[in-house]
Amino acid sequence: MLIKLLRLFPPETAHAITIKLLKSNFNLNRKQPKIYKSLNQTIKGINFKNPVGLAAGFDKNAEVINQMFAYGFGFIEVGTVTPKKQLGNEKPRVFRLLEDDAIINHLGFNNKGSEEILLNLKSFYARKNINEIIGINVGKNKSTQNDIDDYLYGIEKLGFYGDYITINISSPNTPGLRDLQLRGKIERLVKKIQKKQSEIEQLEHKPIFIKISPDLDDEQLRDIALMSLANNVNGLIISNSTIQRPDTLISNFKNEVGGLSGKPIFLNSTILLKKMYSLTNGQITLIGVGGVSSGHECYEKIKAGASLVQLYTALVYKGPKIIDQILKELDELITIDGYKNISEAIGKST
Ligand SMILES: Cc1cc2nc3c(=O)[nH]c(=O)nc-3n(C[C@H](O)[C@H](O)[C@H](O)COP(=O)(O)O)c2cc1C
Numbered sequence: 001m002l003i004k005l006l007r008l009f010p011p012e013t014a015h016a017i018t019i020k021l022l023k024s025n026f027n028l029n030r031k032q033p034k035i036y037k038s039l040n041q042t043i044k045g046i047n048f049k050n051p052v053g054l055a056a057g058f059d060k061n062a063e064v065i066n067q068m069f070a071y072g073f074g075f076i077e078v079g080t081v082t083p084k085k086q087l088g089n090e091k092p093r094v095f096r097l098l099e100d101d102a103i104i105n106h107l108g109f110n111n112k113g114s115e116e117i118l119l120n121l122k123s124f125y126a127r128k129n130i131n132e133i134i135g136i137n138v139g140k141n142k143s144t145q146n147d148i149d150d151y152l153y154g155i156e157k158l159g160f161y162g163d164y165i166t167i168n169i170s171s172p173n174t175p176g177l178r179d180l181q182l183r184g185k186i187e188r189l190v191k192k193i194q195k196k197q198s199e200i201e202q203l204e205h206k207p208i209f210i211k212i213s214p215d216l217d218d219e220q221l222r223d224i225a226l227m228s229l230a231n232n233v234n235g236l237i238i239s240n241s242t243i244q245r246p247d248t249l250i251s252n253f254k255n256e257v258g259g260l261s262g263k264p265i266f267l268n269s270t271i272l273l274k275k276m277y278s279l280t281n282g283q284i285t286l287i288g289v290g291g292v293s294s295g296h297e298c299y300e301k302i303k304a305g306a307s308l309v310q311l312y313t314a315l316v317y318k319g320p321k322i323i324d325q326i327l328k329e330l331d332e333l334i335t336i337d338g339y340k341n342i343s344e345a346i347g348k349s350t
Contacts, residue, residue: 266291277305295329
């Protein structure tokens with residue numbers, strides 16, 4: 001009902017209303033999400049009560065972490081946070097492709113900046129429950145002179161408050177950002193991040209994941225796999241939104257500029273995930289993102305090699321109640337396949 005009502009507003013207004021409602025704890029008088037023992041696993045030393053997380057971009061400013069946990073998410077990734085506050089690109093910059101269950105956005109890292117977001121994280125942290133796992137996704141300012149310094153700044157400033165940190169080098173809406181994925185550049189970035197980590201005791205053992213684009217070709221994918229193995233990268237998040245436009249799209253908004261997310265990217269992002277799992281021999285933790293809106297799709301990602309899964313666009317079309325349904329379906333699916341725990345299914349379709 002509320003989801004349909006929100007659709008009467010332009011997408012960004014609907015999002016702003018949603019955040020306001022959540023902040024006022026609207027609709028939070030709901031039953032505790034069910035806990036499934038079969039979905040609990042420890043990854044990189046972190047205990048995840050379930051593998052379904054909120055992808056970056058929904059709670060860019062770390063304002064509604066508690067409220068989103070109440071819907072049953074196993075983990076929540078906030079951001080992307082840039083060192084300085086940014087307004088992002090000119091509006092309109094978010095488009096609903098209703099007929100395609102998809103979104104195109106060219107927001108351009110609009111966020112309140114690390115200073116203000118740090119305060120939000122601190123207030124969450126003060127009441128943080130041990131099984132509320134949060135990731136902090138960091139990026140660079142559009143006008144920065146030194147890309148790498150922006151990432152190092154984000155890690156140093158906010159890293160303590162996350163259970164893990166994500167390095168976002170794959171958003172299509174910040175000029176030059178995705179070039180950081182290229183051979184040489186990505187390795188330089190990783191080495192500098194690891195050096196920074198080794199200098200700060202509290203960050204030394206904090207998992208750092210790198211979020212990559214679904215638009216990488218096979219050679220770039222292989223480069224990243226080899227680089228990840230050679231440098232002991234903790235994990236890869238696969239994937240961000242795509243600049244490609246599949247032929248199947250029918251919405252009038254299909255040619256808007258920006259990153260496409262939702263149902264139409266499920267297939268490609270899952271193929272990429274599967275390729276990366278095989279290129280890294282299952283030795284690197286993978287997080288699958290892109291077009292997940294059911295337990296079945298979540299399970300597909302896991303069987304393709306993901307230890308964890310995230311979603312965003314499905315919330316826009318189906319609302320947060322899908323989390324309960326996804327968890328229930330996942331539990332059923334692993335039981336049908338004869339597994340006791342979700343971790344046994346990782347990579348099983350390769
Ligand atoms: C409106 C919108 C804003 C987003 N902002 C970010 C962001 O700030 N940082 C990021 O890493 N990904 C961002 N994403 C990408 C998502 O985290 C996710 O990788 C992508 O949407 C694919 O998942 P989905 O199909 O479940 O939405 C954004 C996606 C959408 C739809």
